[in-house]
Amino acid sequence: MSKVSMHIGFTFRVGPLDQNQYGRIDLTLDQIDTELPIQDQLTEAETVSDEVYKFLKKKVDSQLDEMLGEE
Numbered sequence: 001m002s003k004v005s006m007h008i009g010f011t012f013r014v015g016p017l018d019q020n021q022y023g024r025i026d027l028t029l030d031q032i033d034t035e036l037p038i039q040d041q042l043t044e045a046e047t048v049s050d051e052v053y054k055f056l057k058k059k060v061d062s063q064l065d066e067m068l069g070e071e
Helices: 038-067
Strands: 003-013 022-033
Touching: 022 038
Parallel strands: none
Antiparallel strands: 003 022
């Protein structure tokens, strides 16, 4: 049984050009079984990815607010 992984990342500028500030988003799908239907696995991965993204965004936003004193 073969398994594959796929990773994609995107770096983007988040501040003025003269301040060299960037953010990065990465997504990795791991352990995709080549012997099972791909669409079922991708559908499950999409559902989980959406929920994890919401959780992480909320956590990062909260921590940024705390760092900037905006609670």
